Structure formats: structure tokens, C-alpha cells
Amino acid sequence: MNLIFIDSIWFTFMLLPFLIFIARIADVTLDTLRIVFITKGNKIIAPILGFFQILIWLVAITRIMKDLDNITYYLAYAGGFATGNYIGLILEEKFALGIQMIRIVTQKDASSLISNLYEKGLHSTSVEAKSNQGKVHVIYLIVQRKMIQNIISLTNQYNPNAFYSIEDIRSVDVQSERINTKQKKYRHVGSEK
Structure with a gap:
């Protein structure tokens, strides 16, 4: 590389800060995913x-x-850090990695929701329970995280007032046939059998 180019103002105040910014984005994005x-x-x-x-x-x-x-290096470094956090969170959301348990509590009869979940290849465990407001049905599903939105949409079709909670699961015995860990088992909401 030409020494005149390396010592130029353009290189010092534009190109290097830009490269630091990009490097910091990559660094923090990888850290978020890690x-x-x-x-x-x-x-x-x-x-x-x-x-x-x-x-x-x-x-x-x-x-x-x-x-x-050079203050532009500091600004590029800090800007890359903030942007890297944002990009890392977006990527993590897009990948939707992991397995989660969704617990659905409904005061309405849950049999049609349970059968619809089963038709879509989703196995669940359900129990009848009592709350301070009367009889409820509690449905448990362990699914891939990317399936959660479809299950919530399906739940809202059957009971818009249902309460649900979602928890991360670190590991699951994938040998069990009753665990919904394979995306190919799930047919999207509204699809035919």
C-alpha cells in the first residue's frame, strides 16, 4: 500500500473508523450469538x-x-458496539434457536384446541384444574422456539382470552415421541392435513 495513502486524512478519519465500526459490529454480533x-x-x-x-x-x-x-476511532468503536448489539438480537430472533415450553391456561373447554394441535402434529399434555375464578384447562407443549407464534395464533383463534406463559428449556430427551422438537412435524396454522 502506498504510504501517502495510509497517512492521508481520508484514510485516518474515514476508512479506518469505518473498518473499526464494521469490525465492532461483527465482534458484538458474534458475542451476542455466543x-x-x-x-x-x-x-x-x-x-x-x-x-x-x-x-x-x-x-x-x-x-x-x-x-x-483520534476521536473518530472512539465514536466508530462505540457505534459499532451499539449496532452490533442490535444486529445480534435481530439475528438471534430470526434464528429462533432452542426449545421452549408453552403453558396455556384457558377457562373455556380446551378439547377442540387440543385436537387441532394434535392434527397439526403437536403433542400436548393437558390437565383440568381449579383457579380462584373456577374450572380451567392447562395445556403444556414442548416445541421448537420458531413454532411459538403459530401456537399462540392458533390458541387465540380458539380462546382470545387464554393466558399463556413461555419458558426456555435447556435440554430435552429427543428420543421421546411426544416431544415436538422437529419442525417438519408441524403443519402451519391453516394448512390442510
Whole structure:
């Protein structure tokens, strides 16, 4: 590379801050995903992401330390951090990794909802219970996270006033036939049998 180009104002105040910004976005995005994989108990992907995340961070911080007087580096670094958090959360939401348990509590008869869930390939456990407002039905499903919105939509079709709670599940015995962990088992809401 030409030394005149490296010493130019354009390189110092535009290109390098932009590269620091991009590096920081990549670093923080990988870190966000790494944390998600750690919470899901993934012992293979989390360390690999951590390796690349820290490598990118070292490159960015090394460049900043060479020129501590340049405020644009600090702004690029901070801006990349904020943007990386945002992008990491969006990617995590798109991937919808993991398994969750959804608990649906309805005061209406739940038999039609349960049979519709079963028709769509979703196995559930249900119990009749009593609340301080009377008789309720509690339905439990363990599903892939990406299936949650469809189940909520289906629940709202049958009972818009149903209460539901969702919990992350770290591990599941996938050998069981009653666990809804395979996306191919699920037919989207409104699809034919």
C-alpha cells in the first residue's frame, strides 16, 4: 500500500473508523450469538464463535491503541458496539434457536384446541384444574422456539382470552415421541392435513 495513502486524512478519519465500526459490529454480533449458544448449553459452537469474536476485537482495539488521539476511532468503536448489539438480537430472533415450553391456561373447554394441535402434529399434555375464578384447562407443549407464534395464533383463534406463559428449556430427551422438537412435524396454522 502506498504510504501517502495510509497517512492521508481520508484514510485516518474515514476508512479506518469505518473498518473499526464494521469490525465492532461483527465482534458484538458474534458475542451476542455466543451468549445465546452458551445459555442453550451448546459446547461446540459457543467456543468457536468466541474465538472469532475475540480475534476481531483484538484487531480493532489494537488499531485504536496506535492512535489514541483520534476521536473518530472512539465514536466508530462505540457505534459499532451499539449496532452490533442490535444486529445480534435481530439475528438471534430470526434464528429462533432452542426449545421452549408453552403453558396455556384457558377457562373455556380446551378439547377442540387440543385436537387441532394434535392434527397439526403437536403433542400436548393437558390437565383440568381449579383457579380462584373456577374450572380451567392447562395445556403444556414442548416445541421448537420458531413454532411459538403459530401456537399462540392458533390458541387465540380458539380462546382470545387464554393466558399463556413461555419458558426456555435447556435440554430435552429427543428420543421421546411426544416431544415436538422437529419442525417438519408441524403443519402451519391453516394448512390442510
